[in-house]
Structure formats: structure tokens, C-alpha cells
Amino acid sequence: xxxxxxxxxxxxxxxxxYLYDRFFLECRASELELAKLKAPFYNTKFSDSTPFREGNxxxxxxxxxxxxxxxxxxxxxxxxxxxxxxKHMGCELVIIAKVTILEHxxxxxxxxxxxx
Numbered sequence: 267x268x269x270x271x272x273x274x275x276x277x278x279x280x281x282x283x284y285l286y287d288r289f290f291l292e293c294r295a296s297e298l299e300l301a302k303l304k305a306p307f308y309n310t311k312f313s314d315s316t317p318f319r320e321g322n323x324x325x326x327x328x329x330x331x332x333x334x335x336x337x338x339x340x341x342x343x344x345x346x347x348x349x350x351x352x353k354h355m356g357c358e359l360v361i362i363a364k365v366t367i368l369e370h371x372x373x374x375x376x377x378x379x380x381x382x
């Protein structure tokens with residue numbers, strides 16, 4: 267569905283919107299207080315406001331009360347879903363995967379929401 271996100275601006279925008287929509291739906295389902303969340307957390311634009319649109323990150327959020335951060339990076343060269351805690355930002359969970367396993371990515375995103 268979103269396979270051409272790196273070459274098609276509209277596809278990238280729709281993929282980004284899909285992830286944020288899924289995130290906020292999960293927040294509401296988990297009754298997570300939206301006021302304590304900042305999404306997107308990371309700036310994904312150049313200084314002239316042009317979006318990066320390169321998938322790093324495609325999604326980010328921070329729980330401003332606890333300080334925990336979620337960052338999703340799309341990398342088409344990875345073979346599996348990778349999860350790790352950023353060593354410089356111990357409170358940050360990073361998910362790296364290719365777009366073809368979007369279902370797994372959103373499952374991990376939902377787990378992060380439920381842990382908040």
C-alpha cells in the first residue's frame with residue numbers, strides 16, 4: 267500500500283498520516299491523556315521548512331510527563347524489525363523496519379502507548 271513512499275511525495279504524506287492516526291486511535295483506546303503527549307517530537311524539516319521525507323524518523327512521540335520517547339525509522343535495507351533503547355537517550359525506544367512489515371511496526375507502537 268505504501269511501497270513507493272520514498273519516491274512519491276503523496277504516498278509519504280499518507281503513510282505518515284496513517285502512523286499518526288493509528289497512534290492517536292491507540293491513545294484514545296488506552297485512555298491515555300493526549301495533553302501529555304507531543305507528536306511529532308522530532309523536527310523532520312530542513313531550516314527552510316522543507317520536509318526530509320526520508321523515513322528517519324517517519325514517526326516520533328514523547329510522553330512529556332515521563333520523558334519517554336518513541337521513534338520509528340523506516341529502513342528498506344533491514345531484514346527484520348529491530349527494537350532498541352537509544353544509548354544516549356535511555357528513555358527512547360527506537361523501532362527500525364521496512365515498510366512491508368507496517369503491521370508489526372504499528373503493533374510495537376501500540377505496545378509503547380499501552381506502557382505509558
